[in-house]
Every structure is written in structure tokens, then in C-alpha cells.
Amino acid sequence: xxxxxRRSLQSLSEEVATNPNSTAFVELAAAYRERGDxxxxxxxxxxxxxxxxxxxxxxxxxxxxxxxxGERELALDEWGIVRQxxxxxxxxxxxxxxxxxxxxxxxxxEIELAAARELAPADPxxxxxxxxxxxxxxxxxxVVAQAAAPAGLFATLEQEYPGTLGVMLVGGxxxxxxxxxxxxxxxxxxxxxxxxxxxRSEATRVASxxxxxxxxxxxxxxxxARLTVSPVEDGIVIVATRxxxxxxxxARLVQRAREAAEVHxxxxxx
Amino acid sequence: MRTxxxxxxxxxxxxxxxxxALVVAVxxxxxxxxxxxxxxxxxxxxxxxxxxxxxxxxxxxxxxxxSRFVELEAAEGRILIAGNNDLAMMAVLHRRANPGQxxxxxxxxxxxxxxxxxxx
Numbered sequence: 001x002x003x004x005x006r007r008s009l010q011s012l013s014e015e016v017a018t019n020p021n022s023t024a025f026v027e028l029a030a031a032y033r034e035r036g037d038x039x040x041x042x043x044x045x046x047x048x049x050x051x052x053x054x055x056x057x058x059x060x061x062x063x064x065x066x067x068x069x070g071e072r073e074l075a076l077d078e079w080g081i082v083r084q085x086x087x088x089x090x091x092x093x094x095x096x097x098x099x100x101x102x103x104x105x106x107x108x109x110e111i112e113l114a115a116a117r118e119l120a121p122a123d124p125x126x127x128x129x130x131x132x133x134x135x136x137x138x139x140x141x142x143v144v145a146q147a148a149a150p151a152g153l154f155a156t157l158e159q160e161y162p163g164t165l166g167v168m169l170v171g172g173x174x175x176x177x178x179x180x181x182x183x184x185x186x187x188x189x190x191x192x193x194x195x196x197x198x199x200r201s202e203a204t205r206v207a208s209x210x211x212x213x214x215x216x217x218x219x220x221x222x223x224x225a226r227l228t229v230s231p232v233e234d235g236i237v238i239v240a241t242r243x244x245x246x247x248x249x250x251a252r253l254v255q256r257a258r259e260a261a262e263v264h265x266x267x268x269x270x
Numbered sequence: 271m272r273t274x275x276x277x278x279x280x281x282x283x284x285x286x287x288x289x290x291a292l293v294v295a296v297x298x299x300x301x302x303x304x305x306x307x308x309x310x311x312x313x314x315x316x317x318x319x320x321x322x323x324x325x326x327x328x329x330x331x332x333x334x335x336x337s338r339f340v341e342l343e344a345a346e347g348r349i350l351i352a353g354n355n356d357l358a359m360m361a362v363l364h365r366r367a368n369p370g371q372x373x374x375x376x377x378x379x380x381x382x383x384x385x386x387x388x389x390x
Binding site: 211220 | 311314315318319321322325326327328329338339340341342343344345346347348349362370373
């Protein structure tokens with residue numbers, strides 16, 4: 001492999017030396033970069049770009065050189081230029097995603113990933129990066145939820161009422177404030193909070209439009225579980241019980257959870 | 271015009287405090303059949319409540335074909351919805367209605383509704 005690189009270097013160097021208009025400088029710069037000679041690679045690439053300022057691969061390579069030198073912002077600039085010159089350039093998108101992931105800029109990574117997926121849906125590198133992104137996001141959400149949701153507030157209730165699957169307090173912005181659902185991951189708890197917060201808003205509109213007055217509660221039952229959503233200040237308390245728990249007992253649990261949430265929120269305000 | 275749902279609707283409407291009973295197509299929120307008191311806007315209830323029902327089912331990861339029950343409780347009354355992904359039985363309750371009794375009536379009606387649809 002090393003021999004091949006040397007041979008390539010020689011022939012590429014000759015071509016660049018004999019023909020200043022050649023675009024072989026891109027390959028030559030890549031070869032220098034791969035050998036760790038980023039100084040020479042950088043000079044070569046910058047010089048080549050003076051003659052070929054819109055050469056997509058040259059800008060991409062320059063980004064890789066900057067990245068190798070630890071100059072991330074400059075790398076981002078170059079790949080940004082590639083994105084403008086050639087929106088279909090998958091390589092620059094992948095490079096951007098890797099860099100964003102490295103910097104924990106998951107929202108930016110997600111946007112680039114969606115664009116890359118549209119360009120090359122079957123590219124295994126995209127699927128791989130998607131997996132990395134999802135795992136990273138899960139970890140982040142778990143850490144945030146863990147910090148934000150000490151089980152203490154509703155822990156006693158869950159012990160007092162058998163058949164309780166979980167109790168959560170969700171803020172008006174859909175953020176999980178307290179509690180968790182037993183046997184559910186932090187991310188699914190967060191998603192449940194966000195979607196039920198949306199359902200609560202819709203239920204409020206429905207009740208108002210139909211002249212039913214202020215929303216007090218929403219109950220959703222399936223064959224296995226009963227979810228009760230009740231507004232508390234600008235947030236909601238979500239209580240999940242097994243379906244076989246008598247409705248009256250579930251209603252008492254909901255009432256206790258609401259009281260605990262009101263005290264908690266009132267205490268925070270003070 | 272008497273439809274195959276007339277008896278079901280009559281049973282639900284016979285429950286004390288029920289002001290309206292509707293069979294509703296869940297996907298588009300249109301009334302298939304219904305009986306309502308004059309002060310109840312049947313079509314508005316169907317459209318809005320079906321939308322809420324769909325959202326609630328999505329939020330809780332409803333599986334296609336599985337039955338669900340959704341209850342909206344407000345200061346001046348309640349809406350009960352029971353059904354599957356195709357058809358649902360809805361009831362509008364006065365605030366003084368007995369919710370337990372109405373729930374049983376609506377859930378039974380929804381079971382019978384599913385049975386009728388299964389035969390069709």
C-alpha cells in the first residue's frame with residue numbers, strides 16, 4: 001500500500017508540475033494528507049483552488065485537510081461551500097454529519113442525515129451514522145431525563161396503589177418534569193409526554209368549542225392499560241394503570257397525583 | 271331512515287344524562303348515523319372527537335384493529351368514544367349524567383358495532 005502511494009505521488013507530482021491547469025492537485029493533496037503531511041497538502045490545495053475556485057472535490061479535500069489539522073471551523077466552511085456548489089455531494093454530507101456527531105450537535109447532524117438519506121438511501125454509511133446518531137440522542141435524553149426526573153415525587157403513590165404502571169408530570173412545553181413510566185425508557189416517556197401534551201391541547205379546544213367548559217381530564221383505555229391525563233397549571237399529570245384496576249381506584253390515584261403535582265409546582269414557584 | 275345502528279343508538283340515548291349518540295367513521299370524522307338533542311351539534315362533535323380519538327390512539331401506540339376507549343371530561347359535560355380504527359360509538363353527556371352507567375352503555379354498543387361490522 002505504501003509503495004502504491006509513493007508511485008501515485010510521483011506520477012501525480014509530475015502531472016501537476018508539467019500541467020499547472022491539471023486538477024490532479026486534488027489527488028496529490030489527498031495523498032500528502034494521508035501520509036500526514038498536511039502542510040504540503042494544504043499549500044497544494046489552496047494553490048490549486050486559485051486556478052479552479054469552483055472545483056467541488058478540491059473544496060471537499062481542503063475540508064478534510066483542515067479537519068486533519070484540527071481546524072474544524074475551516075473544515076465546516078469548506079464543506080459548506082461544497083454543499084452550495086454541489087448539493088448532491090454525499091461525501092461532504094457524511095463528513096459534516098461525522099463532525100456534528102463529534103461535537104454533539106445532534107440537531108444539525110439530523111438535518112444533514114435526512115438530506116444525505118434522500119440523496120443516497122441505500123448507502124450503508126448513512127445507515128451506520130443514523131444508528132450512531134440515534135444511540136447518541138437516546139443517551140442524551142436518558143441523561144437529561146434522569147437528572148430532571150427523580151422518581152421521589154410519585155414513588156409513594158406507586159407503592160400505595162397496586163397496578164400503577166407509572167406517573168409523570170409534564171410541563172406545558174412537553175418536557176418531563178417529574179416521575180417516569182415503569183419499564184419504559186426515558187425517551188419513550190419523553191415522547192409520551194410530548195404527544196399527550198398535544199392531545200391535551202386538542203381536548204381543551206374540543207371541550208371549549210362544544211361548550212363543555214374547562215377540560216378536567218382525559219382518559220384513554222386499551223385492553224391492557226388506562227392512561228389518565230389531567231391538566232395541572234400549564235402542565236399535565238399522566239397516570240398509567242393496568243386496565244384491570246377499578247376505575248374508582250384509578251380516579252383516587254389520579255387525584256393524589258394531581259395534589260402532589262400542585263404542591264410540587266407551587267413549591268417551585270415560591 | 272332507519273339504519274342497522276338504530277337500536278344501538280337508541281340504547282345509548284336511553285341512558286340517563288346522554289344528550290347525543292353517534293356512530294362515526296374514525297378516519298374522516300363523518301357521522302354514519304346518530305341521534306342528538308337539539309342543542310348538540312352532531313357533526314361538529316363527530317369531527318372534533320374523531321380527531322381527538324385518533325390522536326389519543328396514536329399517542330398510546332394503538333395497534334390497527336384494537337379497540338380503544340377515550341373519555342373527555344370537562345366542567346359542563348363529557349364525551350365518550352369507544353371503537354376501533356374504522357368505526358366508533360360516541361356519546362355526549364350532560365354534566366349530571368352517571369358516567370359509570372354511560373361508559374358501560376357506550377362500550378357495549380361499541381362491541382356490538384364491531385360485531386355488526388364483522389358480519390358485514
